[in-house]
Amino acid sequence: MANALINVPDRARRGEIIEIKTLISHPMETGYRRSQLGARIPRDIIRLFVCTYNGTEVFRAELYPAIAANPFVVFSTVATESGTLAFQWTGDNGFSATETATITVD
Amino acid sequence: MVALAGASFAGEIPLAERRSGYELMSRETRAMQDDDTANPGMLAVLEGGGLWARKTGAAGRACADCHGDARAGMKGVAARYPAYDAARKRPVSLEQRINGCRTDRQQAPALAYESRELLALTAYVARQSRGLPIDITVDARTQPFLDSGRAAFYRRQGQLNLACSQCHDDHWGRKLAGNVIPQAHPTGYPVYRLEWQSLGSLERRLRNCLVGIRAEPYEYGAPELIDLELFLMWRARGMAIETPGVRP
Secondary structure, eight states: OOOEEEEOOSEEOTTOEEEEEEEEOOOOBOSOOBOTTSOBOOOBOEEEEEEEETTEEEEEEEOOTTSOSSOEEEEEEEOOSSEEEEEEEEEGGGOEEEEEEEEEEO | OHHHHHHTOOSSOOGGGOOOGGGGSOHHHHHHHHOTTTOTHHHHHHHHHHHHHSOBTTTTBOHHHHHOOHHHHTTTTGGGOSEEETTTTEEEOHHHHHHHHIIIIIOOOOOOTTOHHHHHHHHHHHHTTTTOBOOOOOSTTTHHHHHHHHHHHHSOBTTTTBOHHHHHTTSTTSEETTEEOOOOOOOSOSEEETTTTEEEOHHHHHHHHHHHTTOOOOOTTOHHHHHHHHHHHHHTTTOBOOOSOEEO
């Protein structure tokens, strides 16, 4: 039930560099904190973010406990052809979320 | 510059001198609030939109079944809250109104204060008022509560013996530890506070301040907090709603 916000331009010229913004809802619990009763709060983070463009991987990021809640990842790629950008986040406790966006390249 | 301007005041801030906390933030934090795809508060708004349309409770009704499209029906609503509730004979906050709807109309259990769902619904409703001026109704019914809120704002309290006004009227724009003291206009609530790494209500913020002056914070939903909330919204009358705001 993860919420994600994706910002990809609808259209781009072939060869243009496009900026892609992704924001996902996640607590990114570090695993170093303790509750008021002293019990350790188990780690719960996103470990990997991958973006594929028509099946080809164009961006990959490994995430660590120092990254704040609701990771905001911005990156760029070259618009090569019309198609689908797929985003996948995977993490602790079997966390997995996917989103897609389409782009038209003229 | 700002520090000097702030220092020259004492007492109530003139209407034209009021500044949203937004204007005292860094360029980066302002950019984060301005861009809907970078503003983490929008995640809650997105979730709230889903909750708005979801049927729940024994009545099997969704918010949308009565209120319709929130973009039209909820426009300007948050700018009027806390508003007088005839049944409770006192002003209620937007959160309390939403919970009232849940228990009375949807026959669902009330959502806990600061729960993800309540914040999401509140953010979604308040988002529909973005850009509209705060418009609190002051009449014979709300006046006593407004006066009580005003009294709380100017009352010294806690072990540090500080009144809200001593920081937020007299020393806004100056620093408290590393942070700029804002004027305390609740324009962006519920806000995404970077320090919290989550969304939070105005009541959470007020309780934070109370702990800061080493006073015992009121419980969530306490009449004292609602009165103070009412006074703060009245004090920010005419200023634009920014929900979901981002604050450092």
